[in-house]
Amino acid sequence: MKNLTIFLILLLVMVGCQTQPDDVSIQIPIMMAPSSTLEGNYQIKVSISGADMGTITETVPVSVVIGQAQTQMVTISAVPVGQNRKIKIQILEGDQVVGQQTKTVDLQDQSSNSFSFQFKPFGQQEEVASSKKKKITWEKDGKEMVLIPAGSFEMGDHLDDMSKAVPVHTVTLDTFYMDTHEVTVGQFREFVNQSGYSYGVTWNDVAKYSPGDDYPMVYVSWNDATAYAEWAGKRLPTEAEWEYAARGGLIGQRYPWGDDEKLARDYANYEGTGGKDKWDKTTAPVGSFEANGYGLYDMAGNVVEWCQDWYDSDYYTNSPVSNPIGPDNGSWKVCRGGTWTAFTDHLRLASRTFTDPILRYGLNGFRCVSGSN
Numbered sequence: 001m002k003n004l005t006i007f008l009i010l011l012l013v014m015v016g017c018q019t020q021p022d023d024v025s026i027q028i029p030i031m032m033a034p035s036s037t038l039e040g041n042y043q044i045k046v047s048i049s050g051a052d053m054g055t056i057t058e059t060v061p062v063s064v065v066i067g068q069a070q071t072q073m074v075t076i077s078a079v080p081v082g083q084n085r086k087i088k089i090q091i092l093e094g095d096q097v098v099g100q101q102t103k104t105v106d107l108q109d110q111s112s113n114s115f116s117f118q119f120k121p122f123g124q125q126e127e128v129a130s131s132k133k134k135k136i137t138w139e140k141d142g143k144e145m146v147l148i149p150a151g152s153f154e155m156g157d158h159l160d161d162m163s164k165a166v167p168v169h170t171v172t173l174d175t176f177y178m179d180t181h182e183v184t185v186g187q188f189r190e191f192v193n194q195s196g197y198s199y200g201v202t203w204n205d206v207a208k209y210s211p212g213d214d215y216p217m218v219y220v221s222w223n224d225a226t227a228y229a230e231w232a233g234k235r236l237p238t239e240a241e242w243e244y245a246a247r248g249g250l251i252g253q254r255y256p257w258g259d260d261e262k263l264a265r266d267y268a269n270y271e272g273t274g275g276k277d278k279w280d281k282t283t284a285p286v287g288s289f290e291a292n293g294y295g296l297y298d299m300a301g302n303v304v305e306w307c308q309d310w311y312d313s314d315y316y317t318n319s320p321v322s323n324p325i326g327p328d329n330g331s332w333k334v335c336r337g338g339t340w341t342a343f344t345d346h347l348r349l350a351s352r353t354f355t356d357p358i359l360r361y362g363l364n365g366f367r368c369v370s371g372s373n
């Protein structure tokens with residue numbers, strides 16, 4: 001099974017020796033840093049086009065080996081010099097395009113001949129991602145789970161004075177499965193009925209904010225959530241797993257859908273209403289909004305989600321790189337993703353909140369994972 005992966009490609013265009021006065025040869029070193037589990041043979045197809053020229057295409061084969069950064073050189077000859085040259089890079093698996101990015105450059109301006117970008121991960125391409133997602137149904141609680149590929153990411157956020165989310169640091173995670181949806185009222189009730197768990201809140205109280213079985217469970221403490229997870233044979237996500245999964249393969253973005261705050265109503269139930277967000281004083285049925293790149297719903301908003309870790313505002317200064325599990329002890333547990341009453345700053349991927357693990361609020365819910373840790 002091949003999973004989503006991330007290519008980081010640095011692209012540098014250099015104008016080489018001229019073959020004709022108005023033509024140039026272009027060399028493009030493409031650096032790849034595969035960080036996931038997608039190994040195999042691909043082709044990189046580079047196309048250069050412009051309004052005053054046709055399209056020149058060059059395709060080179062490339063073998064991806066996990067953990068090995070490599071540079072693939074592509075040379076394109078006899079490109080007419082001009083402004084607004086569109087360079088398109090595609091990665092092909094057989095005949096299928098599994099990733100692409102375009103960039104416009106000015107070949108008459110030497111200063112524009114060097115640039116770099118991060119290649120968009122495959123997960124951002126919905127039609128590709130959907131064919132590569134590995135989904136399972138967890139037998140005990142019947143929840144759909146999706147495989148989150150192993151990889152590295154930059155955890156935290158230095159943008160906009162996000163004081164609790166710094167320093168930004170590299171984290172590497174093993175693969176794991178995550179519930180695609182928040183645990184619902186119906187699922188939690190089934191857990192209570194089957195296990196005899198002593199849950200100290202009335203279902204009428206739950207229904208005030210989650211008025212139906214397909215709404216997310218609320219009024220669950222960390223202890224309640226952990227009891228459910230243990231019953232189901234799963235566990236709560238670590239804070240690092242939660243943020244990595246919420247990013248959905250996006251690199252350096254603010255929200256699960258990217259950087260544009262104005263799109264929030266398409267992806268999240270939060271304070272107020274508008275667009276797809278029709279829920280004002282309650283949670284929304286799980287999965288009412290668009291999923292992120294990994295196929296996870298409601299990672300922003302609806303209920304804020306309990307994580308496994310104790311909270312420590314300084315933890316990012318000394319977090320292990322590999323599969324961090326949080327401090328050894330603390331007073332609060334981490335909660336992530338913002339609530340149905342939150343403003344958009346709490347919908348941010350890196351936004352960290354924390355709550356006493358024994359308290360139950362109408363804002364807190366959870367989802368589970370299965371994997372190492």
Ligand SMILES: [Ca+2]
Pocket residue numbers: 269270271272273277278279280340
């Ligand atoms: Ca709302």
Ligand SMILES: [Ca+2]
Pocket residue numbers: 182298299300301302303304305337338
């Ligand atoms: Ca949520």
